[in-house]
Amino acid sequence: MAYTISYATPTAAFSVTKKTAQEALEVAMEYINQGYRDIKLEDSERGVTYGAHEIIKAWESGKGLE
Secondary structure (H helix, E strand, C coil), X not given: CCEEEEEECCXXXXXXXXXXXXXXXXXXXXXXXXXXXXXXXXXXXXXXXXXXHHHHHHHHHCCCCC
């Protein structure tokens, strides 16, 4: 499985891939807390992309990406 987090700064766009959903969720929340924009987390196995709102909800619920 692979989870790709993408985000943007005022000058460039970046992405990073993690192997576990928990690790990807932690990294995505870190980027959100640092103020990065356009955060997206893609679950390549399921073919699902989560936006910042869904990432925050998953983090706050403690249930992760279900």
